[in-house]
Amino acid sequence: MYVPPLSLYVHLPWCERKCPYCDFNSHETRIIPETAYVDALLADLTSQVRFLEGRSVQTLFIGGGTPSLFSAEAISRLMRGIGDTVALTPDLEATMEANPGSAEADKFAGFHAAGINRLSIGIQSFNDAQLQALGRVHNSDQAHNAIQMAREAGFDNFNLDLMHGLPGQSPEAGLQDIHTALTYQPPHLSWYQLTIEANTVFYKRPPELPVEDDLAAIQDAGEQALADAGLVQYEVSAYSAGGRQCRHNRNYWMFGDYLAIGAGAHGKVTGTDGTVQRFHKRRQPDEYLAQPTATKYQPLDATDLRGEFMLNALRLREGFSLSHFEAMTGLERKVLTPMLDTQHEGGLLAIDGERIRASDLGWRYLDSVIQDYLQ
DSSP: OOOOOEEEEEEEOEESSOOTTOOSSOEEOSOOOHHHHHHHHHHHHHHTGGGOTTOOEEEEEEEESOGGGSOHHHHHHHHHHHHHHSOEEEEEEEEEEEOGGGOOHHHHHHHHHHTOOEEEEEEEOSOHHHHHHTTOSOOHHHHHHHHHHHHHTTOOSEEEEEEESOTTOOHHHHHHHHHHHHTTOOSEEEEEEOOOOTTSHHHHSOOOOOOHHHHHHHHHHHHHHHHHTTOEEEETTEEEOTTOSOHHHHHHHTTOEEEEESTTOEEEEEOTTSOEEEEEEOSSHHHHHHOTTOEEEEEOOHHHHHHHHHHHHTTBTTOEEHHHHHHHHOOOGGGTHHHHHHHHHTTSEEEETTEEEEOHHHHHTHHHHHHTTOO
16 A cells, blocks of 8 residues: 655644734734743644554645744744654755744844744735735835845745735836845746635625726736746746645655644544544644644544545646556546546647646636535
């Protein structure tokens, strides 16, 4: 039986202020119980050691919330505890999300010294008016400073997180954000359109967003600018220079396994018998702190496996092989055949031997393509 690669996700749920577009499990606070939370995370991880099955953790991602609100000392203790609890590969990719408003030069240097070797910096925009419209706590000067601090702290591998289609944003302003980001020659860029999610302030009080023609103009011009700069789009919203794809996210998209610790964290593990199950932790930080090992499990049946695999794998430009589908799900490729044939005939999929990927047309209507496999 094929054993999937293994990653680890760590959720730090606190932020200085909840953004009106954010539907992540994040909670405003002025006081973070760092010591108690790191203790809870390590107890949580210890309870999941049984899922390793001889594997080493290949990638680690600390997300939030705003993880960079934590002190460098707390992150260092967390990283040491993780290394003492599970086996880590020598080439571990260890990513941490950071927001410009919480950026401090000594903090970034401390994160790097703790073993974090990749930062994902939540810029969103370099335009002060756009940042205010998004409810961000940082300004454009802080955004520029954060990138400089990251480089000076030793991070040669980092991601800049940008959004477009922002309230009142013109195509010129959307493209300007791209050009500004490119002056820093980022090895990786996440660039995606603002969407209004349920259970957010923007859902209750929708802002005025650009019209469809302007959204298309921003998308087309932005993609061209990124390509001209040598950043290759390898996933729906991910662009990278050579060798700088996010290995952690690729493991998600290729349907690998991942442990998950922290309030509201979600994981996926494959048993020795080939069964696949997802699990999640308590969402509220206080409840998680009280019972960090409390976990709800959900075994995935054949329909779940097919749908979730396709939901992830078709996001990649390269697509996937049918052999990989069989190895990761335990299903036979024939469960895909009727839909693959129909979508190929409709020009939505490109099929080369056993490799499947979305065509250019299918890429434009990817949500609809994927929906067929979720039923």
